[in-house]
Amino acid sequence: MITGVFTPEEAAILADLARDIVALLDSHASRPDDPALARLLPDAYRDDAEAAADFRRFTVDGLVERKTENAKVVLESVTQFPAPTTRAPRLPGKRTARVVVELDDRAAGAWMRTITDLRLTLASRLGIVAEDSAPRGADEGLLALYDWLAFVQDSLVRAVDSTR
Amino acid sequence: MQTAEQTERSEKSAFDTPWITLVWNDPVNLMSYVSHVFRSYFGFTKDEADRRMLLVHTEGKAVVATGNREEMERHVEAMHDYGLWATLQRSSE
Numbered sequence: 363m364i365t366g367v368f369t370p371e372e373a374a375i376l377a378d379l380a381r382d383i384v385a386l387l388d389s390h391a392s393r394p395d396d397p398a399l400a401r402l403l404p405d406a407y408r409d410d411a412e413a414a415a416d417f418r419r420f421t422v423d424g425l426v427e428r429k430t431e432n433a434k435v436v437l438e439s440v441t442q443f444p445a446p447t448t449r450a451p452r453l454p455g456k457r458t459a460r461v462v463v464e465l466d467d468r469a470a471g472a473w474m475r476t477i478t479d480l481r482l483t484l485a486s487r488l489g490i491v492a493e494d495s496a497p498r499g500a501d502e503g504l505l506a507l508y509d510w511l512a513f514v515q516d517s518l519v520r521a522v523d524s525t526r
Numbered sequence: 527m528q529t530a531e532q533t534e535r536s537e538k539s540a541f542d543t544p545w546i547t548l549v550w551n552d553p554v555n556l557m558s559y560v561s562h563v564f565r566s567y568f569g570f571t572k573d574e575a576d577r578r579m580l581l582v583h584t585e586g587k588a589v590v591a592t593g594n595r596e597e598m599e600r601h602v603e604a605m606h607d608y609g610l611w612a613t614l615q616r617s618s619e
Contacts (some may be wrong), residue, residue: 401552401611406602408613421603428607474562478555485554491555512556519558520558524564 364465364521365473366439366514373440373461375507379480382435387426387433388484398486402429402479429479435472439463470522477515484508543616547591547601551582551609563608564590594615 368376390399403422405414440461465473488496488504496505549560559577564575568590581588590612591601598614605612 402609404606404611406599406606406613408615409619417599417602421585422604425603425606474559475608478559481554482609487529516558519556519562523558523562 364470364516364518366463366465368440368461368463370459372510376440377437379507380433380440380476383433383454383476383479383483384430387430390422392440398483399416401482401486408490411492429475432472432476433479435469436476439465439473470518474515474518474522477511477518481508481511481515484511541619544592544596545598545614546589546617547598547605547612547614548587549578549582549590549605550587550613551585552611555610557583560610563610564607567604567608 386393386396386398387402390396390403393399398434403418403425406416406417407419440463484504484507488500488508490496490500496508548568560582561572561579564570564578565572568575570578574614578588578590590605595614602612602614
């Protein structure tokens with residue numbers, strides 16, 4: 363089992379992101395020009411449009427379904443706890459609530475794939491095309507989210523690798 | 527017009543040319559994740575997985591499998607499951 367610890371705010375963010383990507387994937391058929399979807403559901407042949415179209419026809423629904431299921435695993439993991447309330451006062455010295463998720467192999471795999479999908483989507487929205495950095499003027503909030511997810515992903519990969 | 531012998535030879539070549547699966551670099555995926563995928567899915571040792579991951583990173587792409595077309599399509603599909611970008615092509619291309 364892998365254990366992940368998040369603040370209630372982080373858990374809420376992950377839940378929102380998971381819901382967003384489920385909605386995005388659900389709409390893939392009606393958004394043929396969405397660059398995020400193009401990266402989530404890429405071509406299998408670089409130089410053969412017909413072969414690429416054939417492959418897509420046979421595989422895209424399965425891929426969408428599996429990615430959706432993975433996102434739902436993440437959503438279930440982080441929403442088993444009551445959502446944080448903004449009314450609750452932070453008393454000095456009071457321990458901050460933590461959301462603890464326990465992941466078996468299957469769930470850890472779903473998390474890794476979903477976080478990757480989330481980062482691919484964010485990168486597309488941010489206009490990240492080169493290794494170095496996001497273009498100037500990129501949304502700071504999205505960028506912070508993108509970087510934080512890299513940290514989560516890296517921790518998860520290392521945790522999973524350490525169990526092998 | 528080709529003779530029967532010539533036709534047979536070219537058909538044999540087409541048949542024998544193996545297909546390859548390529549994984550392409552992208553600015554998003556973490557090196558640790560790519561290496562992890564290579565180990566988990568292809569069963570490479572850590573050293574071999576890291577070597578191929580670094581090839582992807584420095585050369586822009588790396589061959590991760592060879593075989594017949596159907597096998598390569600399954601590998602590409604699996605890579606897309608993981609969020610990596612992969613394509614297949616004849617090894618002679």
